[in-house]
Amino acid sequence: xxxxxxxxxxxxxxxxxxxxxxxxxxxxxxxxxxxxxxxxxxxxxxxxxxxxxxxxxxxxxxxxxxxxxxxxxxxxxxxxxxxxxxxxxxxxxxxxxxxxxxxxxxxxxx
Numbered sequence: 001x002x003x004x005x006x007x008x009x010x011x012x013x014x015x016x017x018x019x020x021x022x023x024x025x026x027x028x029x030x031x032x033x034x035x036x037x038x039x040x041x042x043x044x045x046x047x048x049x050x051x052x053x054x055x056x057x058x059x060x061x062x063x064x065x066x067x068x069x070x071x072x073x074x075x076x077x078x079x080x081x082x083x084x085x086x087x088x089x090x091x092x093x094x095x096x097x098x099x100x101x102x103x104x105x106x107x108x109x110x
Contacts, residue, residue, distance in 0.1 A: 009061050010035055029067055036060075 012033055014021075021031070039046075047053065080087070 006039070007063065028070055032063060032067060 010032070014028065018028070021027075043056075044057070
């Protein structure tokens with residue numbers, strides 16, 4: 001329950017300063033990534049309070065969904081059409097490399 005309160009508080013605080021942050025290079029993904037990095041040292045203390053690791057994983061997934069949805073809703077479609085091929089090329093190469101790294105790690109750990 002404490003982790004839910006922290007997540008809701010973070011969303012609330014971000015909503016208070018989001019208008020000012022739009023004028024800078026700081027985006028929502030940067031804010032929430034830094035918040036996650038700052039909370040990482042407190043993870044053992046949070047887990048000692050009885051918070052299940054599954055709950056933290058669920059909260060991370062919900063946060064990621066909200067974050068990706070917000071970024072996708074602000075995407076300029078005209079710019080996306082201009083660089084559409086670039087996104088496809090980067091995604092295909094990135095997907096291929098990620099799959100190879102995962103497969104190599106699986107083969108080494110076997």
